[in-house]
Amino acid sequence: MRPLVTAAGLVALWWAVQAGFDVPAYLLPSPQAVARALWMQRATLAADTLTTAVETLAGLGLGIALGAGSALLITLSAGLRRWLLPLLLLSQAVPVFAVAPILVLWLGFGLASKAALAGIVIFFPVMSAFHDGLRRVPQGWLDLADSMGAPAWRTLLFVRVPAALPSLGAGLRVAACWAPVGAVIGEWVGASSGLGYLMLNANARVRTDVVFAALAVLSAMTIGLWWGTDRLLRRLLYWQPE
């Protein structure tokens, strides 16, 4: 309820500014104009949303798999950690915007380059959150497992990984918010459909109302993704206090 009231208040403010100061529509379209654009362009918007959603989900899958996998690898092997961790940190020092054109060049205009970009954006938060969780398992649990004669990999599977799941969950919530950003960046650089592509085109034609409409849909999609992730995590981490 409260988020709805906040949203309604913001729209009212937006409308008041637009009408009160008589801002030209190409700079700031009125809420009605954006609503009209949402309705008139619904077919295009739906198709482009689908494209961006698929790219985002593919990127999430890729980034989570790689991030969680690397976290497990560098936890298991100290040697690997010494070699891999600087490399992973270095990969974060390269701005995503800078590699986007190269990825589009390598992987093409389609899904692959966008999924790769979204994956790169979320890889690090997922990996570092999960790695942190795996490292911070209480020593008492590990001693107990040791005294029970557990092989290291079974301790990992039945003690360390479950214990680190709440940390991984925190990383996944961040990932759900950032994955659409990666997809949209990819679409700006080179694409033939998607919300980012639609925004870039509408912007060039000074259809600011369509840009805002696309932005609204993108925000709704991101919020929906975050909400779904949050619900799923609450269900999976049933032992965690609220």
Add this chain to the structure above:
Amino acid sequence: MLPGKVLPPGPLCRRLARSACAPEIRCMGPAIRIENLSLRFGQGLLFDDFCMRLPGGELTALLGASGVGKTSLLRVLAGFIPASGRITTGSGAGLAGQVAYMAQEDLLLPWRSALANIMLGATLRGVRPDRARAGALLQSVGLAGQANALPATLSGGMRQRVALARTLYEERPVVLMDEPFSALDQLSRARMQTLAAGLLRGRTVLLITHDPLEACRLASRIHVMSGFPARLSEPVVLAGATPRQVDDPSVLQHQGGLLRALLGEAA
């Protein structure tokens, strides 16, 4: 509470203890000899040529000020930290695979039910968990109705009882306990002591505690550890069956003396 018939250690008693038709049979824990133990701690030696004997099938309590090395000794025995020296059982073998460990924290995994926590060892070793035995243990610690309860829904005393059941599920002849009841209130602690004394009968137990009363109620031998490197006092030997009553004359007699010994070294 299980009546518990204790047999001398060996293959016969191990076979009997495993068979379902004689659940009341338990192997007697082996005697343990610690010889010439040395352990470095920072610049100095925590243990230097340290020796100790734990009689088989009895509970030995270890009292001492914080930081004197009680927990380190227990961790060495459990194999968590390496140290030089010899630790052997009566038969001359090492301790590996014979030890169950119980700490001050219950160490229950919050995502597993009480019953699943008791059977954790089976899961971790990749063997088939014995639900019937775990259920019987849960019943023997007075939590029959709580098999599916998550740890977060249990009180501190109940959680520590689940931890005791988990320790017993391991069926190890040697049990190492590091202040297992010190986080409980006085009433729960007294109840846990009574329960533990019955369930641990016949095993070789090393109990670390800060509480002279607890030591006097449960132990047949009590050592006070002090100094750096650590040394043991001559043992206080208590006769009679455990758990002793809180107002048992031998408990009252030794409790004060032990407390005085502890205070004397602190001053």
